[in-house]
Amino acid sequence: MKHREPTLNRRKAVADILKVRGDALVVAGLGAPCWDIAAADDSPLNFYLWGGMGGAAMIGLGLALAQPKRRVLVITGDGEMLMGLGSLATIGVQRPRNLAVIVMDNERYGETGMQLTHTRLGVELAGVAKASGFSTAGTVYTAAQLKTWIPRLFRAPGPVFAAIKVTTQPAPMVLPLRDGAALKDRFRQALLGDKAFA
Amino acid sequence: MRRAELKRNNRSPVTGHGSRASTTWPDDIYRVLVDQDIRQVTYVPDSGHARLIDLVRADRRMRAIPLTTEEEGVALAVGAWLGGERSILLMQSSGSGNCINMLGMVQECRVPLPMLITMRGEWGEFNPWQVPMSQATSPALTAMGVAVLSVEHAGEVGETVAAAVRLAFNTCRAVAVLISQRVIGAKQFK
DSSP, rough: OOOOOBBHHHHHHHHHHHHTOOEEEEEOOHHHHHHHHHHHHOTEEEEOOOOOOOOOHHHHHHHHHHHHOOOOOEEEEHHHHHHHHHHHHHHHOOOOOOOEEEEEOSSSSTTOOOEGGGGTTTTTTTHHHHHHHHEEEEEEOSHHHHHHHHHHHHHHHHHEEEEEEEEEOOOOOOOOOOOHHHHHHHHHHHHHGGGOOO | OOOHHHHHHHSSTTTOOOOTTTTTTTHHHHHHHTTEEEEEEEOOOGGGGHHHHHHHOOOSSSSSEOSSTTHHHHHHHHHHTTOEEEEEEEEEHHGGGGGOOOOOOOOHHHHOOOEEOOOOOSTTOOOOOGGGHHHHHHHHHTTTEEEEEEOOGGHHHHHHHHHHHHHHHHHEEEEHHHHHHHHHHHOOOO
């Protein structure tokens, strides 16, 4: 299959998604997705990962099961998702209706020197998600496709998976809070109120 | 392993049940999970946990979540806790090695995580390939900041698990209970 060159800008795509987040809870995979999300909308209801590579989708699953009335968005990178491919199968088995997993797929390990990932070399993450039992799964290449996908990310019965193909164009680093316990506490306080410290 | 095989193990001469022997220790653990309001139970199956997994799967108050690898359960615990629910992770000792890097997140974020680990590769083991990770389980978990409790007798499983779950949620950290092969009985290869 001929390779299709990504054209979307990751910062704009993430900003377009988060503009309509409402009260959705967001898990940010380590690296560039964290910077994109911090740049677009630094909310206490964002949980930013500075490590735990391969765990973002599973954090999303635990959160989605605990908060079935809230929409949960995992926004991560292709390298991070590839490290936790089995979690797509685990999510497919649990079928949380309120979870969307979004991969900002630049086909590179962006934090380590832009080495190619498997998604540049023929692996289609949306196909893995579909085969794992996700209700909706697809790859987004164009601005027009993204526009039709955004409402699905928030409203289609989950689990929903989208790989959004983005360019490697550099963007300024926007660093969120990085103390793990502080990130956890501020998230829980914003979501659970006084019960967070009960 | 199926339950019939578990029963066979419990009759085996290498089983180390002493005077405090109890065949109901998985039921004792299950009662702790109910009492402590555990809602998400993640696991990679082990024969030692077979009965507990059946009990959890039959209880609508908690969700049984099979994993493809144990580290998924570590990450899920973070999400569950962010959302205000308690989870627990069940595995065999060989799976503890799969969790190591992800446990760094639990330590950094101060997330409560009880782990119940049935040991292989020690008391009367037949399979030599089980021994290396068995020997490394406690030191590797300790190196990652996990508090480790061990239990050698069936009659002490329930109280040890109850203590471990309280320690995990009262002090926001990972706590592992290593359940000896002596309690479970060595797997028979015949």
